[in-house]
Amino acid sequence: MDHRVVFSTLDSVCVEMISAISSQVSLLSNNATSQLLSAIGRIQEHSHAVEALVAGFTAVYHHYDFNAETPGNGYRTLVKVVLSCLLHIIQKARYIASNCGGVFFRVDHNASEMEAYCTALCQLRALLYVAQRLLNDNEHGQLYSQEEGLSEKFMKEYTSMHKACFYGRCLGFQVSNIMGSRLMVSCDGVAALSVFTSGKYVVDPELRGAEFERITQNLDMQFWKTFWNITETELISSLASITSNTVQVNLMLSVPGEPLSLPLASDPSLVVNVSPPVAHWGPGPVNVRLISHALREGQDSAELMALSRGERPPRSLSVGFRNQKSPPSPWLLIHFHGGGFVAQTSRSHESYLKTWSRDLNVPILSVDYSLAPEAPFPRALEECFYAYCWALKNCHMLGSTAERVCLAGDSAGGNLCLTVSMKAMSHGVRTPDGIMAAYPATLLTTDVSPSRLLTLIDPLLPLSVLCRCINAYTGTDSEAVQPMQQLDTLSALGRDTAVLLGDITQGASNWLQSLLNSTSVSSPPATRSANGLPDAVPRSEDMSEDTTEFPEGFEPLRSGCLVDIRTPSTPIMRNPFVSPLLAPDILLKGLPPVHLVASALDALLDDSVMFAKKLRSIGQPVTLTVVEDLPHGFLSLSQISTETQEAVDTCVGRIREVFEQDPPPKTHKPANLNQKNNTVCG
CATH class of the missing domain: 3.40.50.1820 (Alpha/Beta hydrolase fold, catalytic domain)
Known part of the structure; x- marks a missing residue:
């Protein structure tokens, strides 16, 4: 889509919406109307700044593609996500302009909708500034930052930036045109997006988003292991087997760890001895x-x-x-x-x-x-x-x-x-x-790239989880994890984690008919600002150094839920294997x-x-x-x-x-991995 058309359309519909609301005298004294008009004004302000950023990316992001036939890289995706957000705002603004005079028009609901997308646009604007820094500092065509300090700055920004707005009303806006609400009940655990579909979380998306952020950002590895294995519970696996294809052979085998002898690829008359796995135990x-x-x-x-x-x-x-x-x-x-x-x-x-x-x-x-x-x-x-x-x-x-x-x-x-x-x-x-x-x-590694900035808006792959997986696999996470128990029991988990996982399982099996108690998460309600959104926290003094420098007058919203991300840089992370x-x-x-x-x-x-x-x-x-x-x-x-x-x-x-395909000619021999400067340890 042409970004210029999107921004031009947004300007037009915002003016039209303001005019339509102003013509309704009965609405002008309503506090929600004031909030709605304020949100529109801030959306216009953000969009004018974002338009210049998007224009800069679209002029150069093709240089980062694999080839002309394969348009795709993190810069393109960030632009597309921003435009998706703007298109949702345009759609909502048109609805408001057309229906604000109707007897069934709910000013407070529509004000909350526009506030939510205004907050999302603000945070996306911040991501574009970070991506612009990457674009300016990296080598031409390089997507990953070669500057260790820049990755550290992004980590500090991420730990404090407000994320709940992407888990509430705006949940899945970047994919909703394709997958809609069906994304919430996918077989691999995307049903977790409907964790809070009971009680107060149904009627209060912002509270749901704040609670989702608070709980998921700092959960231990035991939770994520159990959460991602949810499709292996008896209930979910039984449902999946009903719709899957029937096969005549489906056997679990246990291959004993014994030495193997295989022909040498370059000379089949010789053999190669392969040892069984021995690492750690x-x-x-x-x-x-x-x-x-x-x-x-x-x-x-x-x-x-x-x-x-x-x-x-x-x-x-x-x-x-x-x-x-x-x-x-x-x-x-x-x-x-x-x-x-x-x-x-x-x-x-x-x-x-x-x-x-x-x-x-x-x-x-x-x-x-x-x-x-x-x-x-x-x-x-x-x-x-x-x-x-x-x-x-x-x-x-x-x-x-x-x-x-x-x-x-x-x-x-x-x-x-x-x-x-x-x-x-x-x-x-x-x-x-x-x-x-x-x-x-x-x-x-924890190197930053434009696509990894998407971890700010992804509820299933936040940066904290990505880092935990990296740390776990590379052995740099000292967190003790108990051996996995049967997946249909929750006895191995802590209380909050167990209750949350119970909500997830329930949501996966029956998305809109959760029977769980609305107090299943034992935490105090998020505090609210005057506009009804969860309070954003100003930048604290210890965050003022070594973070991204934003333009004067702009600051992304901060979260009251700081993320604990440990990012040790160890040689094993850069091992080629x-x-x-x-x-x-x-x-x-x-x-x-x-x-x-x-x-x-x-x-x-x-x-x-x-x-x-x-x-x-x-x-x-x-x-x-x-x-x-x-x-x-x-x-x-x-x-x-x-x-x-x-x-x-x-x-x-x-x-x-x-x-x-036709087999290629076998012309190469196994490389000599002991050559100078090319020694490989696996």
């Missing part, structure tokens, strides 16, 4: 899930059944089905699930994996790697690499000849797809034929073709853009697709809307390309 089994739409030869073998974790054999082994086995597939898909390295299992992703197995006609091996912070790096990587090697050696049991092998994963799983491939290359083992990584995390974006060229040149599918409304968008640029710069085959108007985690939202289904279909199409 020594050798142990690796749990995997085998999913196959059709029963194939080998999948009913006694050898495979011996690894089954006490489950029934495939359905097709019953009488009458023994002879209905398909031949082994020439393809094999190995999957690593997302969940921030701290949560979820293959069960959380089972629904779309069943669909993939049917659509691609391929067996899928999904790895249940150990989770942080109990199992920090490199345990998950070791287990995924071991499972990959085991699958190559034992593909006959999985119903495949493994002529073509593709790795697929989302978020943390996308990171593991890349690092497992790098580890295979460094060990001299056969690398996969291709990778499909959806919205992968390629830089596990933790942050593949920082891997040396010699290691990245061993990767197979990489297909990245990113989301424009994702805080990790710039991870994909910069990684794609780096691979292209060294001549590695890479594609990047940026889907519009979808949040992080869209793979688990395939049944929410046609847009999410199209995005999932894009991922399937990329995997199909890996399987159907």
